[in-house]
Amino acid sequence: GGITAPVLVVASFDELTRRASEVPGKIVLFNVPFTSYGETVRYRSSGAIEAARHGAVASLIRSVASSSINSPHTGAMRYDTTVRQIPAAALSVEDAAMLGRMQARGEEVVVTLKMEARTLADAQSRNVVAELRGTERPEEIVVVGGHIDSWDVGTGAMDDAGGSVAAWEAVRLLKQLGLRPRRTIRVVLWTNEENGLRGATGYRDAHAAELDNHVLAMESDNGVFKPSGYYMAGGAAALAVTREIASLLSGIGATSATEGGPEADVSPLAERGIPAAALNVDGSRYFWYHHSDGDTKDKLSPRDLNECIAAMAVMVYVAADMPERFPRAAAADSVRRRVPR
Structure with missing residues (x-):
């Protein structure tokens, strides 16, 4: 054949x-x-x-x-x-x-x-959601996450197990330190990013009534390499606040704040005007392993992963605890994904 x-x-x-x-x-x-x-x-x-x-x-x-x-x-x-x-x-x-x-x-x-690939019927999958509930404004929500699906080659360590673990560990770290912000921090590990984005669009649709109270959405989906700061999609005021937050990370050299994004799973939220943040990492090796048998755990540096966790924890904690809400653009900026899948 x-x-x-x-x-x-x-x-x-x-x-x-x-x-x-x-x-x-x-x-x-x-x-x-x-x-x-x-x-x-x-x-x-x-x-x-x-x-x-x-x-x-x-x-x-x-x-x-x-x-x-x-x-x-x-x-x-x-x-x-x-x-x-x-x-x-x-x-x-x-x-x-x-x-x-x-x-x-x-x-x-x-x-x-000769190819044996075939398209199977859809199967049910689910997002994973956990919360650190806010103390004063629990109805206001900061979302942080990654996606838990990957291609069938490799094990998806960089794309996107590392990002999912970093988001989870960032919030676990805040809880371990006894930090309880004013607003709720919600970890969302999205499903079906790679070939449908239905976890992200499903989250948006299921929480349509809450979207006005979504303060910030953050994702890590470019590998958990050495972070240099943040990307922000959400207008000039949001970028200015991001620069202030990034200044807190001088100890790990992650002080940059650049306009860019949003990444895939937060793009349905960004399209509704919600500011969207992402880690800016040294991605020079990301496409060495991306969607291949080489995307395995041995490519992860524990130090780099820990710095990514720290950078995510700082961003979501400040966004959830600052007196004023994270600023939104006066009108929704046009949204363009920085990295198409």
């Missing part, structure tokens, strides 16, 4: 269009070097659509990874109902580059593609 066909290697959607007459009956390989996740992930998410539009029988991509040790990186892709739904898969960076070199030498490359 499977598909056996010649391979056409291209380096961009533009090259695919220029060589459209060569595409019919071929497997298209997008051999696109990593520049940034937001730029390069387009070939994973839409490559099959564009290849099918020109008559390809399958679509392959060079893994969306900033480094590789011969390990494919997976992730979400999509189809368009107006074109044929063709098989799509990711190759390791090394294999994609090799096929590109072979084509450049004038060799005909023929590949047999």
Whole structure:
């Protein structure tokens, strides 16, 4: 079984269009070097659509990874109902580059593609929610969390077990220290971030009546590497407060405050005008492991994780205990996710 066909290697959607007459009956390989996740992930998410539009029988991509040790990186892709739904898969960076070199030498490359992936019926999953109840304004809520689902390669240590643990431990630390803020701090560990975001949208919908009382939402979903400060999506006033909070972290060198975000699971809340914070971490190695067999616990540094916990604890405690509510923009700013999935 499977598909056996010649391979056409291209380096961009533009090259695919220029060589459209060569595409019919071929497997298209997008051999696109990593520049940034937001730029390069387009070939994973839409490559099959564009290849099918020109008559390809399958679509392959060079893994969306900033480094590789011969390990494919997976992730979400999509189809368009107006074109044929063709098989799509990711190759390791090394294999994609090799096929590109072979084509450049004038060799005909023929590949047999046999895939066993299938889409199963939806199964029920649940968010995990815990609270440190506020002492004076318990109805006002600061949300902090990560997502508890991961892809089926590796164990999701960085994406996003580390972020989930950091959020949980930040609130556990506050409780252990006997710190009881004015407002409620709610830990939410979201499900189904990777291929649907239904945990995040389900939380928003289930708590629709409370959204006006959501003061801040914070998430860590870029790995728990060495933190340098915070990202904030929520307007100039929110960013100014974030700078003040970041100044408390001089001891660990995490004093930056930058406009950016929101991350995926807090984006449904940010779209309703709720300020959204995220850790700014040294993500230089994040896409080495992202969505691959390499995303395992040994990549976590206990010191870096502890500093991420401290940074999250400081942000959510101050937001929950400051006399005034965390400022919202006068009108909801346009929301753009900083890191598409």
